[in-house]
Amino acid sequence: MNSIDLGGVGMTSQRTRERLVQRLKDQGITSQRVLDVIRTTPRHIFLDEALAHRAYEDTSLPIGYGQTISQPYIVALMTEMVLSRGARRKVLEIGTGSGYQTAVLAQLVDQVYTVERIKALLDKAKERFRRLKMRNITCGHSDGGIGWERYAPYDAIIGTAAPESVPEELLHQLAPDGLLIIPVGADGRQELRLIVRQGESKNFEEEVLERVRFVPLLGGIVR
Ligand code: SAH
Numbered sequence: 577m578n579s580i581d582l583g584g585v586g587m588t589s590q591r592t593r594e595r596l597v598q599r600l601k602d603q604g605i606t607s608q609r610v611l612d613v614i615r616t617t618p619r620h621i622f623l624d625e626a627l628a629h630r631a632y633e634d635t636s637l638p639i640g641y642g643q644t645i646s647q648p649y650i651v652a653l654m655t656e657m658v659l660s661r662g663a664r665r666k667v668l669e670i671g672t673g674s675g676y677q678t679a680v681l682a683q684l685v686d687q688v689y690t691v692e693r694i695k696a697l698l699d700k701a702k703e704r705f706r707r708l709k710m711r712n713i714t715c716g717h718s719d720g721g722i723g724w725e726r727y728a729p730y731d732a733i734i735g736t737a738a739p740e741s742v743p744e745e746l747l748h749q750l751a752p753d754g755l756l757i758i759p760v761g762a763d764g765r766q767e768l769r770l771i772v773r774q775g776e777s778k779n780f781e782e783e784v785l786e787r788v789r790f791v792p793l794l795g796g797i798v799r
Contacts, residue, residue: 583615592632596648599634605652607659613683614652619645621704622674640799641694645674645789646736650768650788654734655680655759657770657785664731668749670720670758670793673734675701678713681734686711689727691720694798721793723749730754735791737765752776759790766790 597615605611620631623646627637636644658664658681665686669678672692678701682688690713692698698717705713716724721743723733728749735746735758746756750773759766768785 589625596632596634600649600652603649603706605649605656607652607656609684609689610652610655610659610680612646612657613680617680617683618708619648619676621707622676622679622701622791623705629721630702639674641697641699643673643694643697645676651677653682653768653785654736654757655684658755659684660730661753661755661772664755666727666730666751667733668720668724668727668730668733669736670700670723670733670746671688671791672698672715673736675704675713677734677736679705679708682713685731686712689716689724689730690714691716691724693717693719693794696798717797719795719797721795725749727770735759736790739793741768742771747771747773747780750757756780757785759788763792764789 577640597611610693620628621737623637630637634648636647639645655683657750667681667688669690672678672690678688678690685747695717698715722745729751730749731751732745732755738759740762742760742763750756750774754773756771768786768788770783772781
């Protein structure tokens with residue numbers, strides 16, 4: 577696990593971040609660990625300079641290539657779900673994007689694996705992880721619609737782009753009692769689902785958390 581040195585961040589005041597954390601609490605986020613990590617993670621470095629001043633608003637923002645950095649509330653909610661049923665050691669994220677969700681997770685679990693289909697976004701995210709001295713993140717340039725077999729099984733898998741239906745491969749890559757948290761549905765209107773593998777069985781229980789808007793999960797990679 578990593579912790580971030582706040583020294584010299586300067587960019588945004590502690591008050592702005594405190595306001596964001598209060599907003600997340602008001603919306604029902606209760607995990608103190610998650611709230612603390614959101615408070616101390618410099619979201620502005622995951623954005624281009626022109627948008628950095630909006631980094632502590634509770635909103636998704638463009639990161640180029642038609643993609644977006646997830647809304648802090650959604651990042652907090654998904655992270656809270658990952659931690660909800662005991663410690664999670666190995667987590668796979670599908671859709672690195674800016675790397676913000678990855679960085680939040682990396683401070684709360686042992687090892688994060690993350691895949692992104694657009695190389696330029698992945699390269700920028702890697703540079704940010706280096707700057708933050710985060711060493712428990714393994715990045716892959718690949719189509720996460722088939723998961724990442726190489727490091728499976730995972731204690732949890734989170735999808736930050738939405739497929740129209742749950743890819744079977746992801747279920748196969750869950751460890752016993754593993755969790756899959758993923759938005760599912762057609763373009764721009766999905767439901768966030770929590771799918772839990774029942775022990776070592778091939779049975780899964782499913783729960784709908786809320787209505788959400790994510791970018792679609794697309795096939796293939798962009799070099
Ligand atoms: N967690 C990111 C969210 C970025 S948006 C953040 O907070 O910044 C979702 C990302 O998923 C986009 O960068 C998009 O390129 C990526 N994506 C879409 N389909 C994918 C796929 N099949 N495999 C890997 N990444 C994918």
